[in-house]
Amino acid sequence: MTNSLIHGGISEVLERPNPIVTFAKVWAEGRYWEPKFGDRHALLLLRRKMPDKVSFIRAYRGFRASGAKEEKELGEGRAFLRWLQRHEISVEWKQRDFEPHPFFSHPNAPKHDPKDEMAEGLSFAIRPVEVSGRKVKLYVGDDDMLNLLSMPYGNDKDFLELVMRYVAQRFEWEGWRAPAPPFLDWVKSQGMRPVFVPGQLGFQPTF
Numbered sequence: 227m228t229n230s231l232i233h234g235g236i237s238e239v240l241e242r243p244n245p246i247v248t249f250a251k252v253w254a255e256g257r258y259w260e261p262k263f264g265d266r267h268a269l270l271l272l273r274r275k276m277p278d279k280v281s282f283i284r285a286y287r288g289f290r291a292s293g294a295k296e297e298k299e300l301g302e303g304r305a306f307l308r309w310l311q312r313h314e315i316s317v318e319w320k321q322r323d324f325e326p327h328p329f330f331s332h333p334n335a336p337k338h339d340p341k342d343e344m345a346e347g348l349s350f351a352i353r354p355v356e357v358s359g360r361k362v363k364l365y366v367g368d369d370d371m372l373n374l375l376s377m378p379y380g381n382d383k384d385f386l387e388l389v390m391r392y393v394a395q396r397f398e399w400e401g402w403r404a405p406a407p408p409f410l411d412w413v414k415s416q417g418m419r420p421v422f423v424p425g426q427l428g429f430q431p432t433f
Contacts, residue, residue: 242375242421243327246429247272250323252283254290261286265372267303269349272319272431274310279318285310326431332424351428355386357393364389370410380419386426388413 247268249261263271280288289309296305310316317323336353338345344363345351350371354363366374374385392412399406406412413420 243329244376245327246330246372246375247324247326247431250282250325252286252290254287259286259290261302261306263303263306264301265376266369267301267307268324269368269372269431270307271303271310271317272324273347273349274307274316276310276314276316278315280315282317282319282323285315285317288313326429329422329424330427330429334425335428336426337428338430349429349431351430352389353386353426353428355390355393357390358397360397362393364393364409366409370408373410374413374420375422377413377419380414380417382421383418385420385422388416388418388420 244265245262245268246265249263249268251258251260253259286306289306292309294302294305294309296308299305300308334353336351338348338351344365347368348365349368350366352364352366354361356362389409392409395412396406407415
């Protein structure tokens with residue numbers, strides 16, 4: 227989905243990247259397959275790490291050769307993940323194996339610092355915001371971010387504007403020594419649905 231937002235007379239494209247990543251076609255069992263794992267299982271597959279690793283092509287061909295018996299019941303992504311789990315292997319991903327949505331290729335897209343312990347296990351990096359003179363980086367877990375990217379309804383609102391409002395509210399909660407709800411829960415409570423400008427969100431699935 228795309229639409230536009232006017233900032234000072236400048237129109238910016240708002241997006242909700244879907245799917246977040248596409249995978250390369252694989253020749254197996256006498257035909258080309260175009261894997262469609264779904265966003266959640268795509269992330270689980272990209273982040274899975276085991277001592278024994280094989281190439282994506284080899285793993286996917288093995289999955290197809292087995293008949294992919296569980297695919298109809300579980301869906302392709304979950305069935306492929308189950309196959310990897312049974313064989314106690316993971317995929318040794320190469321750049322040619324998958325392509326993130328073009329939204330994430332913006333030159334100003336944020337990235338996690340490898341030394342940032344808070345970012346460990348997170349596939350998405352959010353551009354830092356400045357609120358009340360303080361620069362703040364918000365961390366959101368993968369499942370919550372996938373929910374934010376695919377929210378089916380709500381009043382469309384620029385993602386970083388929501389982040390700044392949430393951070394400002396958190397400063398108040400901290401002053402009251404009150405617990406803060408997760409960002410996703412807060413967005414839902416506001417009746418909002420985030421839309422995104424390229425450069426606001428980075429994607430590092432193998433970080």
